[in-house]
Amino acid sequence: MALLPYQDPGVPVEARVDDLIARMTPQEKAGLLFHPPIAQGPDGTLSDATERLVGELGLSHFNVHKLADPRTTAQWHNRLQERAADTRLGIPVTLSSDPRHAFTDNPLASVFAxxxxxxxxxxxxxxxxxxxxxREQADIVRREYLAVGLRVALHPMADLATEPRWARISGTFGEDxxxxxxxxxxxxxxxxxETLxxxxxxxxxKHFPGGGPQLDGEDPHFSYGREQVYPGGMFEHHxxxxxxxxxxxxxxxxPYYGLPVGTEYEEVGFCFNADVIRDLLRGSYGFDGIVCADWNVLTAKSLGPVDIEARGWGVEELDVPDRVVKALEAGVDQFGGESCAPVVVDLLESGRLTADRVDRSVxxxxxxxxxxxxxxERRYVDPDAAEAVVGHAEHRARGLDAQRRSTVLLTNRGETPALPLADGLRVYVERIDPDVAAGYAGEIVAxxxxxxVAVLRVNAPFEPRDGFMESMFRQGSLEFPDAERxxxxxxAAAVPTVVVLQLDRPAVAxxxxxxxxxxxxxxxxxxGxxxxxxxxxxxxxxxxxFDMPSSMRAVRESRPDVPFDTAEPVFRFGHGLTY
Incomplete structure (x- = not known):
């Protein structure tokens, strides 16, 4: 059977796109504008929801969270692609993932490795x-993602850590x-x-035009954190x-959920913001890639006992069709976490959306x-290769070396510095595996x-919040509770003490x-x-x-959009000792 032009690898990409668009129904086009989550079924089978998402709604972009082992994941991916190949036009699935190569286990930001x-x-x-x-880290991420069929990384974060209280700082590359x-x-x-x-x-x-300058450091996943503020006038710096x-x-x-307050831009969430997406991103920067709205800006979600509000900040009065129109007119192409394809079909049929506008995103x-x-050639993956590549010993060794290379020595007191510790010491440890510590110390004592000497691993302080989603974000004060301090x-007064602070944000220490x-x-x-x-x-x-602030007063008095703005920090950006 002769290949259709869009099926022929020898045809230039733009010609293949032209041919395929001409064959698509409004329903098939609408399905490309949504990017919801999808789950594996037991033992890598297709879940019950897959038939509706792929077969009925025609969706072909999905975000994955929990995954089975690499072989099972690769097999599931191939089954999913086989199901997509059986649709009328056989449009393949694109799978995306939040970061999954570090230590955070937060389904709103990253996935446990x-x-x-x-x-x-x-x-x-x-x-x-x-x-x-x-670059080496990202290349290893690339190889491990490819092995199991993940083709879009919902990272990096290009946001700046200018508000020390912001809960997303661990995902950024810092304050500078x-x-x-x-x-x-x-x-x-x-x-x-070099090229895609x-x-x-x-x-x-993410998250254009820069998350980070959040009012009081709160996060716009929640309505109380929706405002991004620029008292220092540094919007462009971000x-x-x-x-x-x-x-x-x-x-x-x-784009992020937040809405800009006190700027020249409309005070609506950035994915609805034509000033920011259409004029700045598309216009001034000439960006013609895919713009995907952050998750659940159109509809509320119920995840078992947990209700997630729709994060349409500044457009709360708009219904779902109006939100779709406003975001698409602003320059958005896809909606993360959503599967509202029938809404787009209705908007096309009513004339509120033109076929030309939808075709640009398609x-x-x-x-x-x-x-x-x-x-x-990349529709399917090899389960044997997935098993061999993901978590390869060399990759793990490079990651471990990066862990060492990222550890900062902030203080090392005494005429004879405390560190490095000598061999043969009796060591008390907290939040360190005693079996691991035994390989370094002379004796581990209780x-x-x-x-x-005592060696204590200590989490940076935060204020626990009520609520399922709030509990996943380390927000609020940077000071240790009195009892823990x-x-x-x-x-430290009883024995020479080495404290290792795990900093997902700055701490007042x-x-x-x-x-x-x-x-x-x-x-x-x-x-280790x-x-x-x-x-x-x-x-x-x-x-x-980043800077380590000296007090919460200094944090409260700083400007969220301005880097290095807390008064008299204990440690400055770029501080780090050696021996």
Whole structure:
């Protein structure tokens, strides 16, 4: 049987797109504008929802969260592609994923690594500060994603950590725009290569035009955090890392939920904001890739006992069809987390949306599927290769080395510095596996009073929030609760103490820094990687990727859009000792 033009790999991409669009029904076009989650069935089978999403609604972009082992995931991916191939036009599926190569397990931001190699959080890669290391990390992410059929990375984050309380800082490359720009560009190149092609994973850089300058540090996943404010007038400063992503060829952009307050732009969420998407992103920057709205801006969702409100900030009075029209007219191509294809069909039939406007987005989406080779050699993956590639020993070793290289030595007190620790000591540990620590210490003791030194791993402080979703975000105050602060200070007073702070955000650790024998910061690391630094098996070289404020008063008095704006920080950006 002769191939149709869109099925023929020898036909140029734009001609294939033209041919396929001409054959599509409004329903088939509408399906390309939505990007909901999809789940694996038991043992890699197709879930009950798959038939409706693929067979009935004609959707072909899906976001995955929990995955089985690599072999099972590859087999499931192939079954999903087989089901898509059986549709009228056989349009292949594109699967996307949040970050899944670090330590955070937060379904709203990242996914626990599982079988994948484990690296520091992105903020730790900023502490290492090495663009080539970031490119290598992204290349390994690319290889592991490709092996199981993941073709779109919902990362990197090009946002800046200018508001110390913001819960998403761990996913950024820090507070300095120029460092972030270098690392964002390296990450995009590592995922995509020099040009987007069959061996690429497409980078969806987020969250345009820059999350981070949040009022009071609250996050716009929640209505109380919807406002982005610019009292320092630095809106354009937050664009610098995105400009690097554009220059690197990043193929997709995700706007954030937030709405700008007190600027020249309309006060509506960025995916509805024609000033920002149509005029700035599409117009001034000439971006012609896919723009995908952040998840659930159209409809509320019920996840069992949990209700998730629709995050249509500034357009709450609009119904779903009106929101679809406003976002598409603003320049959006896809809606993350949504499956409202029938709404688009109705809008086309009523004339409220033109076929030309829908075709522009359909063209962008199809163009990328062709470039990624999904219609051709990259539709299916090899389960044997998936098992061999994901979490390969070399990948794990490189991730472990990056964990060491991202650990920052903040203080090392005494005429004879406390670190590196000598061999043969009696060591008291907290939040460190005693079996791992036994490979470094002379003896692991159960009581600080019996120890020569204490080594404590401590999470950065936060305010626990009620609610299923709020509990996933470490928000609020950066100060330790009084009881925990006093407990740590008591141990430090009783025995020389090494504190390792895991910093997913800055922390107010002024008293702790003055009391402990040594203070380190890690950004997602295994116990062994941290202990390699503590015991001198690795020499620390990392630098702090943000300022560490001296007090919450200094944080409250700072401007959320301005970098390095807290008064008299305890440690400055770029601080880091060695030995």
């Amino acid at each position: 599982g079988d994948f190699s484990r690296w520091p959080e992105f903020i730790g890669m900023a502490a290492a500060g090495d663009a080539e290391l970031v 725009a120029h460092l972030a720009a270098r690392l964002v560009a390296a990450y995009v190149k590592g995922l995509q290569g 092609g069959p061996d690429s994973v497409a980078a969806m850089t 664009l610098i890392p995105f400009e690097a992503a554009f220059a690197a060829g990043g193929s997709q952009i995700m 063209r962008r989406v199809l163009r990328e599927k062709f470039r990624l080779g999904l219609f051709d 009581d600080p009073a019996q120890a020569d 006093d407990r740590l200070l008591a141990i 002024t008293e702790l820094a003055g009391a402990c024998a040594a203070l380190l910061a890690d950004f997602g690391a295994e116990d 990687a941290v202990l390699d630094v503590v015991f001198g098996r690795h020499t620390p070289t990392a630098k702090l990727p």
